[in-house]
Amino acid sequence: MNIEDLIKEENVLLDFDADTKEEAIQQLAKTLFKHHKIDDLDGFLKDIYERESITSTGIGFGIAIPHAKSSHVIIPSVIFARSVEGIPFDAMDGKDAHLFFMIAMPEDGTNAHLKVLAMLSRKLMHEDFRTSLRDVSSIDEALQLLHTMN
Amino acid sequence: MKKIVCVTACPTGIAHTYMAAEMLENAGKSLGVNIMCETHGAIGVENKLTEKNISESIGVIIASDIYIDKKRFHGKPLINVSIQKGIQEAYPLIQSLLDGHVKIYNHQEE
Numbered sequence: 001m002n003i004e005d006l007i008k009e010e011n012v013l014l015d016f017d018a019d020t021k022e023e024a025i026q027q028l029a030k031t032l033f034k035h036h037k038i039d040d041l042d043g044f045l046k047d048i049y050e051r052e053s054i055t056s057t058g059i060g061f062g063i064a065i066p067h068a069k070s071s072h073v074i075i076p077s078v079i080f081a082r083s084v085e086g087i088p089f090d091a092m093d094g095k096d097a098h099l100f101f102m103i104a105m106p107e108d109g110t111n112a113h114l115k116v117l118a119m120l121s122r123k124l125m126h127e128d129f130r131t132s133l134r135d136v137s138s139i140d141e142a143l144q145l146l147h148t149m150n
Numbered sequence: 151m152k153k154i155v156c157v158t159a160c161p162t163g164i165a166h167t168y169m170a171a172e173m174l175e176n177a178g179k180s181l182g183v184n185i186m187c188e189t190h191g192a193i194g195v196e197n198k199l200t201e202k203n204i205s206e207s208i209g210v211i212i213a214s215d216i217y218i219d220k221k222r223f224h225g226k227p228l229i230n231v232s233i234q235k236g237i238q239e240a241y242p243l244i245q246s247l248l249d250g251h252v253k254i255y256n257h258q259e260e
Contacts, residue, residue, distance in 0.1 A: 059237055117165060
């Protein structure tokens with residue numbers, strides 16, 4: 001299991017835009033649905049909102065990571081979306097989110113998936129990595145950055 | 151080098167736990183403190199703290215949104231905060247232990 005298996009070309013959105021947190025979450029989930037990574041859009045959204053209701057996954061530093069372990073996930077996936085303008089996401093530091101990672105894990109997600117996500121989470125705490133991601137100009141460039149984590 | 155032991159945990163255990171661990175470890179590096187962080191994620195418990203780790207430390211930081219048994223930290227200065235604070239306020243959390251203003255944890259009083 002590598003990060004390449006979780007974040008594929010069709011999982012990257014570089015011109016992401018939404019007015020609200022809800023709209024952002026819907027759009028990200030729709031992308032998963034469109035590419036057959038989840039089998040039930042509403043069911044998956046319910047699981048995402050359940051996690052979101054504990055605490056917002058707008059963790060600050062311009063990052064949001066809406067995520068769920070859900071029975072509606074067919075293929076474990078991560079959607080990466082970049083918003084140049086920024087989207088309010090109920091973040092702890094009050095700042096808009098520019099980098100979005102919607103994480104869809106099946107309920108029986110393997111340790112291999114989880115280890116990749118742990119690595120991604122750690123890497124996101126580094127400012128130079130976040131800046132590079134915000135500045136990418138192509139999907140290939142984004143994938144290259146995201147895939148250098150292994 | 152001074153040592154601080156940490157425990158990070160979050161409800162789903164796939165992201166925040168590791169973000170807080172990374173922030174605490176990085177902040178420790180900048181402040182010249184050796185941080186040992188036990189992570190409670192969906193993978194399970196990793197980097198489990200030993201009795202020696204705890205006894206050698208100057209204090210404990212628990213950043214968690216789930217229940218963590220604190221018994222083993224009896225007698226140590228202990229800060230218990232949300233996982234979000236662990237991520238956002240890693241520096242001030244470590245600094246307050248270095249400054250020695252943290253209350254000593256007494257398990258019997260809990």
